[in-house]
Amino acid sequence: MSTVDPRPLGVFDSGVGGLTVLRALRARLPAESTVYLGDTARVPYGTKGAGVVTRYAEVNAAFLASLDIKLLVVACNTASAVALPALRAGLGIPVVGVIEPGARAASERTRSGVVGVLGTPGTIRSGAYQRILEATRPGLTVHAQACPLFVPLAEEGWLTGDVPRLVARSYLEPLLGTGLDTVVLGCTHYPLLRGVLAEVLGPEVALVDSAEATAEAVAGLLARGDAGPAPGGKGTDRFYVTDVPDRFVEVSQRFLGTKVARAEQVNLSVG
Amino acid sequence: MSTVDPRPLGVFDSGVGGLTVLRALRARLPAESTVYLGDTARVPYGTKGAGVVTRYAEVNAAFLASLDIKLLVVACNTASAVALPALRAGLGIPVVGVIEPGARAASERTRSGVVGVLGTPGTIRSGAYQRILEATRPGLTVHAQACPLFVPLAEEGWLTGDVPRLVARSYLEPLLGTGLDTVVLGCTHYPLLRGVLAEVLGPEVALVDSAEATAEAVAGLLARGDAGPAPGGKGTDRFYVTDVPDRFVEVSQRFLGTKVARAEQVNLSVG
Numbered sequence: 001m002s003t004v005d006p007r008p009l010g011v012f013d014s015g016v017g018g019l020t021v022l023r024a025l026r027a028r029l030p031a032e033s034t035v036y037l038g039d040t041a042r043v044p045y046g047t048k049g050a051g052v053v054t055r056y057a058e059v060n061a062a063f064l065a066s067l068d069i070k071l072l073v074v075a076c077n078t079a080s081a082v083a084l085p086a087l088r089a090g091l092g093i094p095v096v097g098v099i100e101p102g103a104r105a106a107s108e109r110t111r112s113g114v115v116g117v118l119g120t121p122g123t124i125r126s127g128a129y130q131r132i133l134e135a136t137r138p139g140l141t142v143h144a145q146a147c148p149l150f151v152p153l154a155e156e157g158w159l160t161g162d163v164p165r166l167v168a169r170s171y172l173e174p175l176l177g178t179g180l181d182t183v184v185l186g187c188t189h190y191p192l193l194r195g196v197l198a199e200v201l202g203p204e205v206a207l208v209d210s211a212e213a214t215a216e217a218v219a220g221l222l223a224r225g226d227a228g229p230a231p232g233g234k235g236t237d238r239f240y241v242t243d244v245p246d247r248f249v250e251v252s253q254r255f256l257g258t259k260v261a262r263a264e265q266v267n268l269s270v271g
Numbered sequence: 272m273s274t275v276d277p278r279p280l281g282v283f284d285s286g287v288g289g290l291t292v293l294r295a296l297r298a299r300l301p302a303e304s305t306v307y308l309g310d311t312a313r314v315p316y317g318t319k320g321a322g323v324v325t326r327y328a329e330v331n332a333a334f335l336a337s338l339d340i341k342l343l344v345v346a347c348n349t350a351s352a353v354a355l356p357a358l359r360a361g362l363g364i365p366v367v368g369v370i371e372p373g374a375r376a377a378s379e380r381t382r383s384g385v386v387g388v389l390g391t392p393g394t395i396r397s398g399a400y401q402r403i404l405e406a407t408r409p410g411l412t413v414h415a416q417a418c419p420l421f422v423p424l425a426e427e428g429w430l431t432g433d434v435p436r437l438v439a440r441s442y443l444e445p446l447l448g449t450g451l452d453t454v455v456l457g458c459t460h461y462p463l464l465r466g467v468l469a470e471v472l473g474p475e476v477a478l479v480d481s482a483e484a485t486a487e488a489v490a491g492l493l494a495r496g497d498a499g500p501a502p503g504g505k506g507t508d509r510f511y512v513t514d515v516p517d518r519f520v521e522v523s524q525r526f527l528g529t530k531v532a533r534a535e536q537v538n539l540s541v542g
Contacts, residue, residue: 040319041313041319041323042312042313043318047314047426047518048311048312048514049514049515049517051514051515052312052513052514052515148423148426148427149423149424149427149429151423152419152420152422152423153420155318155419156419156420158420162433162437163434163437163438163441166433166434166437167434170434242323243319243320243322243323244320244322244323246320247318267542269540269541269542270540270541271538271540
């Protein structure tokens with residue numbers, strides 16, 4: 001058994017989306033304390049290039065490392081898709097992304113061997129899900145689809161009704177009739193659109209959300225002793241953002257289930 | 272008559288939207304050369320706070336100033352709404368924003384005295400259009416409406432059909448029946464949605480786009496000698512972006528009318 005370690009888990013995302021991952025971490029590991037950073041001054045990442053996203057991810061990771069975290073969770077699919085090697089090379093602590101856990105969960109789930117992946121243009125362009133799915137279970141057929149409007153829809157709270165339904169239909173049309181039985185929600189915003197996605201895809205298609213699989217992966221690393229588990233009791237959470245906190249606090253309930261009480265603005269310099 | 276000045280006009284925007292202003296400048300002042308900067312690594316500005324947008328605007332302006340421009344056009348409504356005083360204080364050249372020209376054009380156009388303003392959350396929150404409209408023509412009634420989904424719709428090319436129509440209806444509903452006869456498109460992306468906006472607002476409502484009014488304001492400054500006009504012939508255009516240029520080049524046609532041949536990526540450091 002590993003020595004307990006009271007230091008927090010660090011979690012970052014481009015904005016509020018990663019709060020869906022934090023929610024799963026809280027449920028799975030209630031004793032752990034967390035520090036969350038939302039890079040709201042530079043959101044979104046999903047429509048930006050790999051080089052720019054990697055620079056932002058490195059600045060975020062360095063800030064969280066300065067707060068003495070014991071493990072880093074990259075709760076953003078786009079950053080996980082392009083920046084994990086750079087982050088792993090630069091930090092002396094375990095780094096967990098959301099893509100590998102989500103891809104593994106999907107490959108275990110599918111019976112038909114046909115899996116859909118929905119993500120931002122950056123995530124889909126990187127091919128990260130496609131690569132891990134095919135490596136985990138050779139012979140899988142993967143249909144990847146970029147869905148750039150889902151992030152603004154989720155951010156603005158257009159979660160039900162005609163607009164998200166029509167947008168979802170337009171993106172998912174090419175996937176229907178391919179025999180897929182499992183779809184990975186490859187962006188932390190997408191679980192908010194679960195209702196319309198299920199409606200368009202039909203009841204026979206399972207929707208896999210990386211949040212729970214990622215929390216499970218973190219639990220596994222702590223159990224294995226890659227970082228020590230919290231001493232017990234209930235963990236605390238702190239929140240930082242790079243733009244004014246008002247809007248982050250306001251929409252946090254939608255992503256976290258409870259409202260963030262307070263988030264502090266920090267000015268991170270990006271060279 | 273003022274001495275000719277071959278130096279270019281500098282133009283910046285958060286991304287591609289400002290190309291609608293560049294297009295109007297090219298049409299009105301074909302002899303002028305231009306340098307355009309799209310801050311695609313930090314786009315969008317409209318959902319971000321005034322402090323963050325001002326920092327980005329100052330970095331953009333400093334970059335363009337380093338290229339020896341004779342006049343700066345802030346072709347972004349959100350930056351014009353919050354950052355003009357800071358930019359004017361820091362640069363030794365004339366600075367033109369898009370809000371005052373657009374607001375003046377709308378106040379001259381209206382007969383009913385009821386004007387609508389559509390903009391990003393940042394622009395509407397700033398109250399800049401409302402203030403200038405009321406100062407230009409006291410007694411005007413102004414209805415301001417933030418339309419956060421219009422930018423992603425325009426960026427992704429959802430310009431016609433059910434989705435933009437339903438979104439436009441939802442935003443414009445509160446404005447219908449107020450007696451307005453003039454609506455300012457207070458974001459450089461919105462002219463792309465002119466078709467659905469006209470359809471929802473009806474033929475009796477005039478849509479005012481700041482691009483032409485801004486080009487006219489720049490022409491006025493050059494005629495007045497605040498900066499010297501170009502020596503004649505046909506001006507040249509250069510383009511810079513802060514993220515990979517692919518997507519900027521790809522969607523430029525939609526905003527500029529012609530495709531940008533080449534854009535160079537620059538890495539601007541934001542402290």
